[in-house]
Amino acid sequence: xxxxxxSNVTQLRSESNAKPPALAWKDLRVAPPGASRPVLRDxxxxxxxxxxxxxxxxxxxxxxxxxxxxxGLAPFQGEIWVHGEPWQTARWRVQMAFQxxxxxxxxxxxxxxxAISIAARAAHVGEAAPDGPSLDAEVRRWMxxxxxxxxxxxxxxxxxxxxxAKLAVAGALASGADVLLLDETQAELDPDARAAMREVxxxxxxxxxxxxxxxxxxxxxxxxxxxxxxxxxxxxAPMSPRAFFYADGGLPPCDHLGxxxxxxxxxxxxxxxxxxxxxxxxxxQEFVEGxxxxxxxxxLDARAQRGNSSIESFV
Amino acid sequence: MGRxxxxxxxxxxxxxxxxAPSEGEVTYHPPAGRTEVRRTYVPQSPERLLFATQxxxxxxxxxxxxxxxxxxxxxEEVRPRLEALGLGHLQPDDLPSRLSTGMQRKFVYAMAxxxxxxxxxxxxxxxxxxxxxxxxIIAEIARYVQEGGLAITALHDLDDALFAATRVxxxxxxxxxxxxxxxxxxxxxxxxxxQGVPIPPSARLAWALARAGGPKPGLYAPDELAxxxxxxxxxxxDGPPVAEPLWESGRTSADRGAxxxxxxxxxxEAGPPSxxxxxxxxxxxxxxxxxxxxxxxxxxxxxxxxDLVAVLATAALLVALSAPLRTTLRLTWTWASFAIxxxxxxxxxxxxxxxxxWAFHFGAAKRTWFEVVPYWCxxxxxxxxxxxxxxxxxAALTDQALRRAVPRRQRLVASWFGALxxxxxxxxxxxxxxxxxxxxxxxxxxxxxxxxxRALVDVANVIAPFVIRMLRFGETTADAMEARRxxxxxxxxxxxxxxxxxxxxxxxTAMALVGIALLIWTR
Numbered sequence: 001x002x003x004x005x006x007s008n009v010t011q012l013r014s015e016s017n018a019k020p021p022a023l024a025w026k027d028l029r030v031a032p033p034g035a036s037r038p039v040l041r042d043x044x045x046x047x048x049x050x051x052x053x054x055x056x057x058x059x060x061x062x063x064x065x066x067x068x069x070x071x072g073l074a075p076f077q078g079e080i081w082v083h084g085e086p087w088q089t090a091r092w093r094v095q096m097a098f099q100x101x102x103x104x105x106x107x108x109x110x111x112x113x114x115a116i117s118i119a120a121r122a123a124h125v126g127e128a129a130p131d132g133p134s135l136d137a138e139v140r141r142w143m144x145x146x147x148x149x150x151x152x153x154x155x156x157x158x159x160x161x162x163x164x165a166k167l168a169v170a171g172a173l174a175s176g177a178d179v180l181l182l183d184e185t186q187a188e189l190d191p192d193a194r195a196a197m198r199e200v201x202x203x204x205x206x207x208x209x210x211x212x213x214x215x216x217x218x219x220x221x222x223x224x225x226x227x228x229x230x231x232x233x234x235x236x237a238p239m240s241p242r243a244f245f246y247a248d249g250g251l252p253p254c255d256h257l258g259x260x261x262x263x264x265x266x267x268x269x270x271x272x273x274x275x276x277x278x279x280x281x282x283x284x285q286e287f288v289e290g291x292x293x294x295x296x297x298x299x300l301d302a303r304a305q306r307g308n309s310s311i312e313s314f315v
Numbered sequence: 316m317g318r319x320x321x322x323x324x325x326x327x328x329x330x331x332x333x334x335a336p337s338e339g340e341v342t343y344h345p346p347a348g349r350t351e352v353r354r355t356y357v358p359q360s361p362e363r364l365l366f367a368t369q370x371x372x373x374x375x376x377x378x379x380x381x382x383x384x385x386x387x388x389x390x391e392e393v394r395p396r397l398e399a400l401g402l403g404h405l406q407p408d409d410l411p412s413r414l415s416t417g418m419q420r421k422f423v424y425a426m427a428x429x430x431x432x433x434x435x436x437x438x439x440x441x442x443x444x445x446x447x448x449x450x451x452i453i454a455e456i457a458r459y460v461q462e463g464g465l466a467i468t469a470l471h472d473l474d475d476a477l478f479a480a481t482r483v484x485x486x487x488x489x490x491x492x493x494x495x496x497x498x499x500x501x502x503x504x505x506x507x508x509x510q511g512v513p514i515p516p517s518a519r520l521a522w523a524l525a526r527a528g529g530p531k532p533g534l535y536a537p538d539e540l541a542x543x544x545x546x547x548x549x550x551x552x553d554g555p556p557v558a559e560p561l562w563e564s565g566r567t568s569a570d571r572g573a574x575x576x577x578x579x580x581x582x583x584e585a586g587p588p589s590x591x592x593x594x595x596x597x598x599x600x601x602x603x604x605x606x607x608x609x610x611x612x613x614x615x616x617x618x619x620x621x622d623l624v625a626v627l628a629t630a631a632l633l634v635a636l637s638a639p640l641r642t643t644l645r646l647t648w649t650w651a652s653f654a655i656x657x658x659x660x661x662x663x664x665x666x667x668x669x670x671x672x673w674a675f676h677f678g679a680a681k682r683t684w685f686e687v688v689p690y691w692c693x694x695x696x697x698x699x700x701x702x703x704x705x706x707x708x709x710a711a712l713t714d715q716a717l718r719r720a721v722p723r724r725q726r727l728v729a730s731w732f733g734a735l736x737x738x739x740x741x742x743x744x745x746x747x748x749x750x751x752x753x754x755x756x757x758x759x760x761x762x763x764x765x766x767x768x769r770a771l772v773d774v775a776n777v778i779a780p781f782v783i784r785m786l787r788f789g790e791t792t793a794d795a796m797e798a799r800r801x802x803x804x805x806x807x808x809x810x811x812x813x814x815x816x817x818x819x820x821x822x823x824t825a826m827a828l829v830g831i832a833l834l835i836w837t838r
Binding site: 059071109129218264285 | 319320442446447450471515519523527529538541545705706707735742745788791792794795796797798799800801803810
């Protein structure tokens with residue numbers, strides 16, 4: 001059944017409506033090579049500027065296929081627009097960071113890899129490739145943007161997992177990405193590297209780029225601006241993480257998909273249920289502030305006076 | 316637990332007996348009635364341990380049974396282990412290497428837990444798995460412990476295991492900074508974070524609340540923490556508590572700051588760019604020219620004197636161009652095995668039915684030897700021609716060299732293909748060595764020792780998964796090349812080192828010319 005969700009995206013920041021969406025797709029139909037039936041059937045949707053959108057869903061649902069179509073690795077039927085221009089002319093503005101990153105690096109050192117990306121962008125856009133000091137300056141700029149602080153001559157095989165992921169993102173950005181695709185790049189990273197990458201992605205979204213991340217990690221969803229659920233070849237409209245993790249009644253989409261919500265969400269849900277208030281934090285800071293407000297508003301004292309002081313009745 | 320690089324994997328390697336400690340020792344005390352403690356080790360990325368054969372054969376190796384025995388006992392011994400990890404649908408003839416990476420990992424754990432030793436050592440059992448699979452693995456390890464085993468795991472995602480574990484060892488910067496029960500770990504997590512130990516989300520939240528006046532931090536299930544938060548203020552403990560670390564740290568606390576996204580590049584990095592570029596040793600054109608001329612001259616050599624001159628001249632060039640010793644020795648070893656084989660074959664006269672009797676003709680062998688010696692020179696010269704170029708340098712040089720001769724499309728394909736080969740040959744070597752490591756682990760888990768004879772027989776079990784890994788790797792590379800459309804881009808030459816003809820270049824070329832002259836003279 002075709003899913004027509006030509007919805008206006010959850011704009012969590014005020015954007016001028018004159019700007020076309022960063023990415024828009026209409027009646028998209030994609031079949032991975034060798035598959036008889038298309039995995040994505042007549043999906044439509046759009047994503048605005050400056051958004052970090054996570055894509056979640058069971059394996060084989062079509063997330064990777066969608067990304068491959070966007071980057072030109074899978075043929076598709078339907079239409080895609082990038083910043084208002086048709087995909088065929090503006091496809092260089094959509095770049096992917098591949099997994100594992102080591103397999104996608106062609107240059108031997110960090111400097112070489114970024115120089116290649118910069119040269120590729122220049123070639124596809126039709127400019128002359130930068131040279132000498134301006135090349136150096138541009139390479140340093142991309143590294144600074146992703147927080148990569150290693151030496152330029154460091155061989156790429158000697159980078160840590162987190163550094164490789166950052167270099168892959170830097171390479172995609174240097175290739176001219178306004179729309180950045182990351183397919184499960186967080187999966188093999190340790191928690192520190194994942195947290196650092198989340199900071200990078202937030203920074204990029206804040207600066208106006210659009211980031212699409214496929215992940216199984218609910219902490220990534222917690223930190224993102226919007227989440228799209230892909231299931232059985234259908235893509236939901238982007239929803240806010242608050243709507244994904246907390247629901248007024250019934251099962252939140254997170255649990256419906258079989259994911260385990262993060263610890264702080266689990267605690268917050270119980271508090272929300274017990275106090276019947278709006279309490280849906282997305283970070284530890286929000287949790288603490290919200291709980292301090294609860295404590296200050298003396299709800300708890302009122303409950304105690306009403307005689308609900310035993311712990312058992314809350315949970 | 317500990318940060319990446321803190322030493323968790325190294326410690327597990329030592330405990331498993333795969334790495335010998337440089338100081339101290341690892342002792343296992345076998346239980347009464349047994350002579351040794353069998354250890355089952357599942358390292359990181361356990362899918363490397365698979366042999367790329369059928370499921371029955373994989374289990375046959377691990378259980379030390381024959382394939383038919385495994386099929387007979389599939390239902391009682393194998394299927395329960397597979398079902399516990401969500402793989403119950405697998406048949407003995409299925410190929411685990413066709414599964415997704417997550418399912419391959421679970422398969423290796425099913426194999427390891429089918430007949431585990433007294434000690435189970437796991438490195439990152441939950442990495443790369445979704446939430447349901449993580450819960451399954453933790454449950455299986457807990458079941459193993461309940462049945463009397465000792466499980467030592469290195470974990471990042473602690474919240475999965477903290478509630479099931481009985482003891483936590485925290486490693487910071489190569490030292491043990493905490494040893495105690497999980498409750499105490501969560502209670503002192505604030506202190507430990509300052510020592511560089513990553514703390515799980517449950518502990519982070521508890522500490523954030525404690526600092527804001529909430530309940531004392533500890534290890535709480537979500538229900539418990541919610542209950543404590545909802546308790547009326549009067550019954551809660553007052554104020555932010557002072558947690559006492561169970562382990563005294565003699566160091567001053569080093570503050571690991573926020574991610575370096577906000578840090579400006581340091582002044583030292585903004586130095587003159589040319590200072591960072593490699594100081595190249597020899598102008599590549601001269602180098603290639605002299606090496607090619609030398610190779611052609613050596614091709615004319617057929618006599619012992621000429622051979623001697625060729626070897627000496629090549630050795631001189633190796634020294635002059637600072638060839639790495641390891642590569643030289645490796646190529647020599649390769650050549651030597653070939654040479655011995657060639658001489659033996661040429662000198663050997665087989666008995667009936669080919670010839671009248673066995674004999675060995677030294678004359679023929681000697682002649683072959685003189686023919687084969689130049690190949691050592693060719694191998695070493697080949698190393699010299701390609702060595703110490705990075706992939707991009709090779710691509711740019713190839714592009715420049717072919718610019719006038721070859722049409723654009725073919726030239727770019729050749730250049731980038733050269734770059735890929737240069738870039739990935741060292742990576743392929745690393746993968747190959749990793750595969751041997753995985754093979755050693757597999758044998759040890761099955762209770763066998765690695766010996767040359769077994770390795771020769773089993774070499775397919777190393778080569779097959781290695782080839783599959785390389786192919787998968789190559790798929791990603793092909794995808795990346797296509798998506799980036801690099802075959803339409805001229806390799807940037809902006810960062811080629813500024814090669815200049817220097818005194819050394821001239822000296823090396825002169826040496827080559829002398830060598831060539833000598834060769835012609837001996838002819």
